[in-house]
Amino acid sequence: MQRLSLAGLAVLLHVLWADRREIIGPRLRDGAITLGILHRLEDLPVGWSDTAQEAAQYRVVPRADSARFGHVTGPLSWKRWLFLPEEVLFRAVRDDQDGGFTLSATPTAPLRAFLGVRGCDLAAIAIQDRIFAHDPAYCARREATLIIAINCLEPGGTCFCASMETGPQARGAFDLRLTEWLDAGTPSYLVESGSAAGRKLLARLPIEACTPEDQARVEQALAQAATRMGRQLDTGGLAERLAARPGHRHWQQVAARCLSCANCTLVCPTCFCSTIEDRTDLSGTTAERVRRWDSCFDLEHSYIVGGNVRADPAARYRQWLLHKLAYWHTQFGTSGCTGCGRCITWCPVGIDLTVEAAAVAGSEA
Amino acid sequence: MNATPGGADPALWLPEPWRIERVRRELSDTFTLELQPTAGGAPLRFLPGQFNMLYAFGLGEVPISISGDPEADGPLVHTIRAVGPVTEAMRRLVPGDVLGVRGPFGSCWPVSGAEAEGCDLVIVAGGVGLAPLRPAILHVLRHRQRFGQVCIFYGARTPADILYRHELRRWRGQFDLLVDVTVDRATQDWAGRVGVVPRLVEGGGYDPQHTLALVCGPEIMMRHTARALLARGVRRERIHVSMERNMKCAVGLCGHCQFGPHFVCRDGPVFRFDVIEALMTVDGL
Incomplete structure (x- = not known):
C-alpha cells in the first residue's frame, strides 16, 4: 500500500488522459451523484454526500470536508458503459442482385478508465463479465477498460454489501484500489495495485510511502464500515427457501404496492435483460438490429403466442426477486444481488428487497 | 485490462x-x-x-x-x-x-443416446408441436431396429389443422408404427377419433416400464399428457417435453426465456419432465 496526495490524484487523472483514456467517474448532476465523463479533477463531487439514503429517498447534502468520494452509489451504475442501454448489433444491406444481404458489425470499444468503482459495483461488473462472456461488444469494451476501485468507509442507508460479501472493501478485478483518507478535512489516497496494468500505472505516479499504522487504520475503518450498513440480508439458505416458495402469499402483498415501473431493474448493476428492435431505412435497403435494456417488469417481456406468461404483477416481482436471489446461483454460481441498495432507494413506492426477501424466506406460506 | x-x-x-x-x-x-x-x-x-x-x-x-x-x-x-x-x-x-x-x-430429444436403445417410444404431439418432433421421428424410422414398439399420438384442433397429413398417413400405413390421430372438434368428413391427445396415451400400445416418451405441444397439453403417462406407469425421468418461452437471443443472455433457473434456449427447449415438473405447476413462472 502506498499513498497519493490530492495533487497525486490529479496526476493519476492526467496520466490516464495522456494515455487517451476517457475517465468515467462520479459527478454531481441534477441533484444526484451520477456517473459521467470527467474533464477535470474538479468534476468530482467535492464535499458532497448521498449516504443518507432510505427506501424511496435520495438527497445529496454538503459535507464538512472536501472528500471526493464521500458518497455511495447514485442512480447510475457502470453497466451503462459496458452493457449499453442501446447498441447496434449489426447493420445489414440488401444486395440488389440476388436478394440476399450483407452484414457488418462494428462494436465500439473506446479506451476508458472507471474511477471510483465501489465493492458492490466491482462485484456487479464481475457478474456481468460472466453473463456476457461471449458477447463480442461487451468483451471488447471490458478489455479496453481500466478499473480504479475505491473502498467504502461510509456506507449508505440502503447499503448491505457486507451481507452480500461484496464490500465495503472493493475486492476482485481492479487495476488500482484507492482508499480516501481525510486528515483535518483534506483527503489523500492510499493506493494498491491489483493487476500488471495497475502496477505500471502506479509506477508513473508520485507515490509516497505508507506506514504500517496507515494500513492498520484503513483495515480498522473498513471493519467498522461493515458494521454500519443501513440494511442487512440473512443469506443463509435464502436461495433455497425463496425458490421453494413461489406460492407464498407475500408475492401478492408486494404486487399490491409494485407499480411495475422497472426502476429497480434499470438501476440494478447486474440486471441484464435486453430486447431487440429491428429498423430499416425508408427505402428498405439497409436494416439494423438494436439491443436495448429490457425489464422483466414489462408485460411484453414474457410474451408468447397465446398470452403473456407473467401477466400478473405478482408473478413479475416474483420473477425478479427469485431470479436475483435464487435462480442466479444456478445460472451463474453467484447471487445476482451485490447489496448496492439502489433498487431500494429508487423504488418510487419504497419496496425494500431486504424486507420482501426476508418476509418470503421467514415463513412457510 | x-x-x-x-x-x-x-x-x-x-x-x-x-x-x-x-x-x-x-x-x-x-x-x-x-x-x-x-x-x-x-x-x-x-x-x-x-x-x-x-x-x-x-x-x-x-x-x-x-x-x-x-x-x-x-x-x-x-x-x-x-x-x-x-x-x-x-x-x-x-x-x-x-x-x-x-x-x-438448445437441447435435443434423447433418441440417439443409450437411454433410448431397445425402448418403446411414445411420441406425443399437439398441433404444430409435431414440427419439432419430426426430426426425431425421421431418426427413429432410419434406425427402426434399435427401438421396440413405436407409437405416434397426434392431436389437432380440427381435421383441417392436421400437420404433415400425408406423412402421418404414410407412417400410419407402416406395420412397425402405431399411429393414432385425434381432433378436438370433428367436421363432417372426419371419421377418426375425437378428444384430447392424452386420451390416446391412456389407450396404451407400449410397455410403460420400458418406455421413453417425447411430448411437444401447448403447455397444458404436455402437463396432461405427462400425467396420463405417469398414470400408465412411465417413469417421470423418461418423459421429455419441449418448452416454449419468449426468446430474443437464443444464447442465454437476453433473459427472456427464463423458466425458473433454466434458460429455455440453452438448457431446453427439451427438458426431462422430472427436472421441470414442479415449475410447470406454478402459474406465471
Whole structure:
C-alpha cells in the first residue's frame, strides 16, 4: 500500500488522459451523484454526500470536508458503459442482385478508465463479465477498460454489501484500489495495485510511502464500515427457501404496492435483460438490429403466442426477486444481488428487497 | 485490462444468409421452408429438437425448431406458423428469397443416446408441436431396429389443422408404427377419433416400464399428457417435453426465456419432465 496526495490524484487523472483514456467517474448532476465523463479533477463531487439514503429517498447534502468520494452509489451504475442501454448489433444491406444481404458489425470499444468503482459495483461488473462472456461488444469494451476501485468507509442507508460479501472493501478485478483518507478535512489516497496494468500505472505516479499504522487504520475503518450498513440480508439458505416458495402469499402483498415501473431493474448493476428492435431505412435497403435494456417488469417481456406468461404483477416481482436471489446461483454460481441498495432507494413506492426477501424466506406460506 | 472475460464470439449475433429453395403450404397459417446456404456453405448439422433463429431482413428474428432429417444432407427444413409480424412476412416469401439463420441452439430429444436403445417410444404431439418432433421421428424410422414398439399420438384442433397429413398417413400405413390421430372438434368428413391427445396415451400400445416418451405441444397439453403417462406407469425421468418461452437471443443472455433457473434456449427447449415438473405447476413462472 502506498499513498497519493490530492495533487497525486490529479496526476493519476492526467496520466490516464495522456494515455487517451476517457475517465468515467462520479459527478454531481441534477441533484444526484451520477456517473459521467470527467474533464477535470474538479468534476468530482467535492464535499458532497448521498449516504443518507432510505427506501424511496435520495438527497445529496454538503459535507464538512472536501472528500471526493464521500458518497455511495447514485442512480447510475457502470453497466451503462459496458452493457449499453442501446447498441447496434449489426447493420445489414440488401444486395440488389440476388436478394440476399450483407452484414457488418462494428462494436465500439473506446479506451476508458472507471474511477471510483465501489465493492458492490466491482462485484456487479464481475457478474456481468460472466453473463456476457461471449458477447463480442461487451468483451471488447471490458478489455479496453481500466478499473480504479475505491473502498467504502461510509456506507449508505440502503447499503448491505457486507451481507452480500461484496464490500465495503472493493475486492476482485481492479487495476488500482484507492482508499480516501481525510486528515483535518483534506483527503489523500492510499493506493494498491491489483493487476500488471495497475502496477505500471502506479509506477508513473508520485507515490509516497505508507506506514504500517496507515494500513492498520484503513483495515480498522473498513471493519467498522461493515458494521454500519443501513440494511442487512440473512443469506443463509435464502436461495433455497425463496425458490421453494413461489406460492407464498407475500408475492401478492408486494404486487399490491409494485407499480411495475422497472426502476429497480434499470438501476440494478447486474440486471441484464435486453430486447431487440429491428429498423430499416425508408427505402428498405439497409436494416439494423438494436439491443436495448429490457425489464422483466414489462408485460411484453414474457410474451408468447397465446398470452403473456407473467401477466400478473405478482408473478413479475416474483420473477425478479427469485431470479436475483435464487435462480442466479444456478445460472451463474453467484447471487445476482451485490447489496448496492439502489433498487431500494429508487423504488418510487419504497419496496425494500431486504424486507420482501426476508418476509418470503421467514415463513412457510 | 484486469481479469477480463474470454471467449468473445464475433459471430454471436450474426445470421448467415440462406436461400429458400422450396415453399410448401401445410395449413391455412402454417408453411414449410426448405433452405440452402448461399455461397455454397455446408449443410447445418443439428440434433432432433434443436432450433434456429430465423431472421427476416429488417423485420426481426424468431426461434423456429428444425423439422428436417438430421442425418440427410438435404435442405434445412423449417415449419412455421404465421402468428406475428415476422412469421407473417416469412409466409410471403418465395423460392429465391433469402432468410438469415443463426443456430442450431438448445437441447435435443434423447433418441440417439443409450437411454433410448431397445425402448418403446411414445411420441406425443399437439398441433404444430409435431414440427419439432419430426426430426426425431425421421431418426427413429432410419434406425427402426434399435427401438421396440413405436407409437405416434397426434392431436389437432380440427381435421383441417392436421400437420404433415400425408406423412402421418404414410407412417400410419407402416406395420412397425402405431399411429393414432385425434381432433378436438370433428367436421363432417372426419371419421377418426375425437378428444384430447392424452386420451390416446391412456389407450396404451407400449410397455410403460420400458418406455421413453417425447411430448411437444401447448403447455397444458404436455402437463396432461405427462400425467396420463405417469398414470400408465412411465417413469417421470423418461418423459421429455419441449418448452416454449419468449426468446430474443437464443444464447442465454437476453433473459427472456427464463423458466425458473433454466434458460429455455440453452438448457431446453427439451427438458426431462422430472427436472421441470414442479415449475410447470406454478402459474406465471
